[in-house]
Amino acid sequence: MRIQLRRDLPESSQPQSQAKTYATVICLGNVKGGSGKSTTAMHIIVALLKMGRSVGFIDLDVRQQSLSRYVENRRQWAERENLTIPLPIERTVDASVLDSRKQGDAEERRKLLSAIAELRTICDFVVIDSPGSYTNLSRVAHANADLIITPMNDSFVDLDVIAKIDPQTYEVRGPSIYSQMIWDSRKLRAQSDRATIDWVLMRNRLSNLSSKNKKLMQEVLTRLAPRTGFRIAPGFGERVIYRELFLAGLTLLDLGEPGTDVPLTMSHLAARQELRELLTELNLPGLERELAAF
Numbered sequence: 001m002r003i004q005l006r007r008d009l010p011e012s013s014q015p016q017s018q019a020k021t022y023a024t025v026i027c028l029g030n031v032k033g034g035s036g037k038s039t040t041a042m043h044i045i046v047a048l049l050k051m052g053r054s055v056g057f058i059d060l061d062v063r064q065q066s067l068s069r070y071v072e073n074r075r076q077w078a079e080r081e082n083l084t085i086p087l088p089i090e091r092t093v094d095a096s097v098l099d100s101r102k103q104g105d106a107e108e109r110r111k112l113l114s115a116i117a118e119l120r121t122i123c124d125f126v127v128i129d130s131p132g133s134y135t136n137l138s139r140v141a142h143a144n145a146d147l148i149i150t151p152m153n154d155s156f157v158d159l160d161v162i163a164k165i166d167p168q169t170y171e172v173r174g175p176s177i178y179s180q181m182i183w184d185s186r187k188l189r190a191q192s193d194r195a196t197i198d199w200v201l202m203r204n205r206l207s208n209l210s211s212k213n214k215k216l217m218q219e220v221l222t223r224l225a226p227r228t229g230f231r232i233a234p235g236f237g238e239r240v241i242y243r244e245l246f247l248a249g250l251t252l253l254d255l256g257e258p259g260t261d262v263p264l265t266m267s268h269l270a271a272r273q274e275l276r277e278l279l280t281e282l283n284l285p286g287l288e289r290e291l292a293a294f
């Protein structure tokens, strides 16, 4: 299949042509840091593993490495507890140290595409966690994903990277940096193998209380979704369980496993329900039966 290159974008962002006959590539993305990308990535990975799927992952946040560390903590926990549990397969892609930006970008692209291609053939799902900034590696990952999931905190500061909103009327004035990045990724992908990229936005750290801001955000997002081309998935509430088990490498899906002494609460059940609803909305291929029992 011939790949048509875009002249206005660096070579490093051009997508690789491939027929989607194997693993689904899921990219967690948002140019905003602290929005919940790594947390969501880990919960999706553990859920898929528990559904008996093989999962590969690439942590592109070379500075924080939160996802890699989360998984490493999980590996150590299993070792400590003498458990044989499925773990995701990691591939690393470092930022290039070449002096030439052009050559560096090309090198990064080559390495990332080769890591994705390899994981695609040996896993059912590939999860890529991206940094909260607009890097070359992040652009390549977005353009080669089948599904982009964008967690977003419930704040107009966070919405600002997705769309420009009129401060008086709350009308949508136009796209912002991140939705333009997705737009570019989609165009590139359509030109290369005519595949589409599904984009799902999920609200994160939602408060339990209903507030004016929460309602307003819901209204603005509902208006924005068809214009910007994303679907809205049910998000995660603000819950301690989403973060308290990081050091042990565990998630709410592991409660009750050896080494966890966190008593089950209503909030944990609600969190599990949130995760189930998110997975259902994502509509990942071949999980219908597992989701019904999840």
Ligand SMILES: Nc1ncnc2c1ncn2[C@@H]1O[C@H](COP(=O)(O)OP(=O)(O)O)[C@@H](O)[C@H]1O
Binding pocket: 032, 033, 034, 035, 036, 037, 038, 039, 040, 066, 132, 204, 205, 206, 236, 237, 238, 239, 240, 242, 243
């Ligand atoms: N739903 C949630 N409830 C409570 N804490 C959360 C939730 N989602 C994320 N966090 C916490 O917020 C911080 C940022 O989340 P993280 O997943 O690292 O974001 P990102 O990868 O986008 O930078 C972390 O301390 C994480 O534990």
Ligand SMILES: [Mg+2]
Binding pocket: 037, 038, 039, 061, 064, 066, 067, 129, 130, 131
């Ligand atoms: Mg992160």
